[in-house]
Amino acid sequence: MNQIKVLLVDDQTLFVESLRTVLKARAEDVEVVGVAADGREAIELVAREGPDIVLMDIRMANMNGVESTRIIKEKYPLTRVLMLTTVDEDEYIVEALRLGAAGYLLKDISASELIAALRAVFEGGVMISPKMVAKLVENHFNPIQTRKFSPPWLSELSGRERQILSLMIQGLENKDIAKQLYLGEQTIRNYASLIYSKMGVSDRIQAIRIALEAGFDKDQPVI
Secondary structure, three states: OOOOOEEEEEEHHHHHHHHHHHHHHHHOEEEEEEEEHHHHHHHHHHHOOOEEEEEEEOOOOOOOHHHHHHHHHHOOOEHHHHHHEEEOHHHHHHHHHOOOOEEEEEOOHHHHHHHHHHHHHHOOOOOOOOHHHOOOOOOHHOOOOHOOOOOOHHHHHHHHHHHHHHHHOOOOOOOHHHHHHHHOHHHHHHHHHHHHHOOOOOOOHHHHHHHHHHHOOOOOOOO
């Protein structure tokens, strides 16, 4: 099993030390390579320690998590940033994803769910708290049927492609989508490539961000 190097970024000392202890005890494949108390320190530690994943809080002194995510992704594009926070304000998730974050989770997540999320992000997945997806859709995005204008790419997506995009937004990985739809994992990869091409994006993170911004309804009908 590959070792996952993780940098913890949070200004709550008790929380971050507890998190380090939990990860050490319950995830042999996760190595905490450092702890930062703010965004500036996080950038310095990314340069020095080269983590695979930065587990990033939002609200911190000196530099917040969104700004430090922007800088980290610009300087170290291969480093994946996973937001872990109590902040459930809609604009933060959209901005974090726009800047390249590989996911947005709330701190009420269980230890086993967090460990699974770290492993999924390490393998290239995108993890978004279902609560946040539901909140975004409810508060900001009208269902597609009621919108006067829809993005050009929407009419180009087949029913199956819309369904797969919906499952991506819900945080499912290719293997989970394949299992749910009774399709091969390579078939899902092929569909994903077609979706990205039609949307004019290069990866899943961009596709999810654009879909959310456009008000894409995550509850697409099953074909």
